[in-house]
Structures are given as structure tokens and as C-alpha cells.
């Protein structure tokens with residue numbers, strides 16, 4: 300049976316080219332800053348985002364946490380979306396481990412926060428309140444339909460945080476997807492932010508690793524945070540080598556994943572019992588709402604999995620499908636046919 304795994308782009312396995320680079324990687328002790336491959340990856344990441352420095356960390360979750368810990372002292376407040384990965388999917392780590400108070404604002408369907416809401420949420424000087432320190436955005440926005448945030452919007456929030464004396468962090472786990480969909484450079488998307496993180500282990504296909512990009516001072520401090528979180532790794536050039544291949548060989552092909560996601564959305568359009576959440580600009584994420592009379596998302600996901608197609612139940616009535624480099628046009632046809640058959644004859 301054909302297996303089509305659309306649960307996430309995190310399921311991607313390293314390419315042959317990555318495996319060759321990993322086997323040949325020159326390594327050293329990276330806590331002692333002696334791993335030449337890690338240093339090369341960090342320089343490359345900083346250059347791609349046009350930031351002075353970058354730091355290699357094990358995961359996107361640690362990249363966000365180390366960044367927030369670097370920006371915010373205990374008791375400071377971060378303004379972020381109620382659908383943000385940092386707020387929704389990271390165990391509240393910034394609060395649990397860093398004493399950072401979250402101030403969630405409603406995400407609009409396009410992944411943005413209303414700048415007027417941001418401004419209204421900033422705390423005045425008052426002994427009762429935490430001190431607002433940081434705004435955190437997400438690009439592309441995972442739970443908001445994979446929507447890319449535009450350079451104009453990011454500049455607007457960048458100007459706002461400058462005026463308000465705040466800082467801006469962007470969880471850019473999929474920032475290269477955003478850049479590809481918008482037809483702009485990742486550096487343009489990163490420019491208004493004080494810190495930007497991105498992941499190598501999602502659409503870019505590397506086995507592990509994320510980067511934190513920012514000023515030299517910021518990255519130096521984030522390096523301390525990485526160490527206290529247990530993220531100081533040793534001969535980790537073997538992973539960085541795959542990351543270098545990811546940045547050079549996998550970024551240019553992301554548009555293919557977006558085309559596959561568009562193919563999936565178009566194919567599922569009009570299927571009974573399912574509504575494709577429409578996207579103004581499609582990246583690699585497609586959400587499907589199940590009609591009230593249909594089964595719960597977990598049940599539909601299990602029935603689909605029994606037919607070789609894996610999706611994620613993102614909430615009780617919503618499925619998520621994510622395209623990536625293992626997903627071909629034929630896989631999408633197979634997926635549409637499987638869901639079509641299931642919707643017409645569930646048993």
C-alpha cells in the first residue's frame with residue numbers, strides 16, 4: 300500500500316546528499332567553539348537573514364525559548380498570538396522555566412496581530428503590572444493556515460515596537476516557505492526583527508536543528524541560554540553538515556511543496572463533508588474542517604491512516620495536511636481519492 304505521510308514536514312528524512320555531507324563532516328567540540336562545520340552553518344544562516352550572527356540549537360522549541368530568555372528578565376511580559384506555536388505548543392516553557400508572562404492577543408486568520416491591539420496591550424508604568432518587553436510573531440503561521448506574514452506588515456510592527464521601546468522576535472520556523480510564497484528574500488522578512496529563529500528539520504529536510512539569528516551581543520547571550528537549557532552539543536558538525544545542504548539544496552525547491560499543497564486544496568474542494576480552509580497565499584499547510592455531521596478529526600485521521608494516508612488532528616474538528624519533499628503529485632492524487640472514497644462510503 301502506498302503511504303503518504305502528511306502529518307508534518309517534520310517527518311522528512313535526510314536526503315542522500317545530506318547523508319554524504321554528514322559522513323564527511325569535519326567536526327570539533329562546539330561548546331569550545333571548535334566545530335568548523337557548525338561555524339560555517341552559523342555564518343551561512345546569519346548571511347541568509349542578513350543578521351550579524353547566528354547560533355545553532357537542537358530544536359525550534361529551544362530556539363524560541365533561548366530567544367525569549369535572552370530578551371526577557373523574569374516577570375517581563377511578551378505579547379504574542381493566542382494561536383502562536385510559542386503559546387500553544389511549547390508547554391508554556393517561557394513561563395515555566397523563565398518566569399516570562401505571556402499576554403496572548405487574538406490572532407487574525409492571516410496570522411497577524413492587530414497593531415492597535417498590540418499598542419493597547421502595552422502596560423503603563425504601574426506597580427501592579429508586569430513590564431512589557433517583547434512582541435513575538437510567527438512566519439509562516441502554523442495554526443493560521445500556514446499564512447506568510449508580509450514584509451509590509453512586519454515593517455509596520457517593527458516601527459511600532461521601536462516607537463514603544465519594545466523588541467520583536469519572529470518564530471520563523473518556516474520563514475523560507477514565507478519568502479518563497481511571497482517572492483521576497485528571507486532577509487527582507489527578518490529585517491524589522493531583533494531576533495529570528497528558523498528550523499532546518501521541517502520543509503528543509505535536515506534531521507535536526509534550528510538557528511537563532513540576531514545581533515552579536517544577542518547571540519552571545521543566547522549561547523549562554525542554550526548551555527543552561529542543556530543544548531550545548533559537542534561534535535555536532537555532523538548535524539550542521541546536513542543543515543548546510545538544507546540551506547543550499549532544499550530552499551530553492553520549497554515552491555514545489557506549495558504547488559502540491561495547492562493541488563491538494565483544489566482536489567479536496569467540493570468533497571462532501573469537508574471544507575478546505577481557503578488561503579490567500581498557499582504555503583505547505585492545508586487545514587480541513589469537518590462538517591458537524593461528520594466524525595471527529597481523530598476518527599477521520601485513523602480511518603485515513605488505515606488507507607495509507609496520514610494527517611494530523613489539529614483540533615477536534617480540524618485536520619492538518621503538510622506537504623514536503625517526499626510528497627509527489629501522485630501522492631496528492633492518492634490522498635484525494637482516499638478521502639473521496641471515505642467521505643462517500645465511510646465503512
Ligand code: TLP
Nearest residue numbers: 307309358359360361384388441470472
Ligand atoms: N511544529 C510542529 C508541532 O510542534 C506542531 C509541526 O508539526 O508543525 N515553531 C513553529 C511555527 C513550529 O511549527 C514548530 C514545530 C516549532 C516552532 C518547534 O520546532 P521543534 O519541533 O523543532 O521544537
